[in-house]
Amino acid sequence: GQQLNQSPQSMFIQEGEDVSMNCTSSSIFNTWLWYKQDPGEGPVLLIALYKAGELTSNGRLTAQFGITRKDSFLNISASIPSDVGIYFCAGQWKGGGADGLTFGKGTHLIIQP
């Protein structure tokens, strides 16, 4: 099956810092999605990207669909304590249907006081 490499695995940052994480694949994806999972909860969709080169923002979050269609990036500006959690990328490689979604293993974001 399709595999996604998500990095970094974890990040320890200070409040107020900017954050960058990315996902790469050896295969082309048609859609890239970014989810956040809080402790004890399920993943929640943050941003969806549908076109190569697309740059989309959601508040302090900005994500980009790589022009090669094999990667995606998520940036968080001016981090705050509630940004703590696990961020997952997901790529969709079939024409449609969430059964074609492949998830990365997540980036754990930890904000140090």
Next chain:
Amino acid sequence: DSGVTQTPKHLITATGQRVTLRCSPRSGDLSVYWYQQSLDQGLQFLIQYYNGEERAKGNILERFSAQQFPDLHSELNLSSLELGDSALYFCASSLSGQGKSEKLFFGSGTQLSVL
């Protein structure tokens, strides 16, 4: 609150036993998905149902089975449980399960511990 309800939240059982996990999708959603989340494997797609019918199968073991009932709730049955089955099991729902703009809404998960 995603609108997807999963019960129970926690389940502790012994090897060899059988358990049933339950999921109620968001109101109006016809498609239900089951995922397994473990520390080393991340989120793994197990199976998808649409309006009562199986639509897609992922990495689901033969010891596991699922169904979607006429009221659209779904159950995931795990039998002959092994230590390695310990994981967080998520249910997600979407409107139709088709199309690249289809959005998944996840429940809070069932934490299964097999001792």
